[in-house]
Amino acid sequence: MFTPGEFDRWAENYDSEVERGQGLPFEGYAGVLERVFQRAGVRPGLSVLDLGCGTGNLTARFVQAGCRVWGSDFSAEMLKIARRKVPGARFFQHQLGNPLPADVPQHYARMVSAYVFHHFDQAGKIALLTHLRNHLEPGGWIVIGDIAFPNAEARQQAKQAAADAWDEEPYWLVEDDLPALRAAGFQAAFEPVSFCAGVFLIQPEMA
Numbered sequence: 077m078f079t080p081g082e083f084d085r086w087a088e089n090y091d092s093e094v095e096r097g098q099g100l101p102f103e104g105y106a107g108v109l110e111r112v113f114q115r116a117g118v119r120p121g122l123s124v125l126d127l128g129c130g131t132g133n134l135t136a137r138f139v140q141a142g143c144r145v146w147g148s149d150f151s152a153e154m155l156k157i158a159r160r161k162v163p164g165a166r167f168f169q170h171q172l173g174n175p176l177p178a179d180v181p182q183h184y185a186r187m188v189s190a191y192v193f194h195h196f197d198q199a200g201k202i203a204l205l206t207h208l209r210n211h212l213e214p215g216g217w218i219v220i221g222d223i224a225f226p227n228a229e230a231r232q233q234a235k236q237a238a239a240d241a242w243d244e245e246p247y248w249l250v251e252d253d254l255p256a257l258r259a260a261g262f263q264a265a266f267e268p269v270s271f272c273a274g275v276f277l278i279q280p281e282m283a
């Protein structure tokens with residue numbers, strides 16, 4: 077598990093790294109963010125929380141669309157850049173899984189996230205989503221763009237091709253994670269965007 081300090085040190089160079097958008101882990105980065113935006117199906121005025129917003133690249137897309145947008149992250153340096161780049165959003169420092177601060181809205185129509193959940197193993201991802209569902213408005217849903225492989229074989233191929241550039245992280249494995257999400261009471265679907273990334277659409281099952 078990473079610490080905020082590690083992301084603080086990455087913050088200044090982060091945007092130049094993702095802008096290249098080639099190879100692991102950011103192949104198709106811009107396309108992933110755009111697909112998250114499209115799958116969120118927003119309209120002006122809708123409340124959106126961007127979880128692990130980093131420098132605000134996804135957050136900005138929702139501000140442009142006229143949504144009421146909040147962004148959370150545990151890295152102070154990432155947030156500093158996000159505040160500079162996206163003055164139309166409200167940002168707060170927050171560690172995923174902890175209670176939301178009392179001074180931000182407790183419910184959102186959409187929760188979105190990009191390149192964050194892969195830091196959590198499957199049990200951690202489900203625990204986090206189970207916590208987050210309590211903060212969705214009725215009928216709301218969650219859209220996650222992230223590093224993901226369709227199955228273990230595809231992951232292994234990517235690992236071999238990446239060689240020393242491979243980071244051992246609990247990347248999404250669609251064939252395992254979709255059934256686990258469904259067993260935990262979510263409707264869940266996945267749409268690939270690049271060989272190593274795609275978008276999950278996640279909605280709590282109606283009680």
Ligand SMILES: C[S@@+](CC[C@H](N)C(=O)[O-])C[C@H]1O[C@@H](n2cnc3c(N)ncnc32)[C@H](O)[C@@H]1O
Pocket residue numbers: 078080083094127128129130131132133134148149150151154170171172189190191192195
């Ligand atoms: C790879 S960056 C992605 C940033 C942004 N969402 C994007 O798509 O460019 C991961 C971000 O998640 C944040 N993060 C990682 N683990 C976190 C946690 N447990 N709680 C809150 N933020 C976290 C990091 O600080 C970092 O800004």
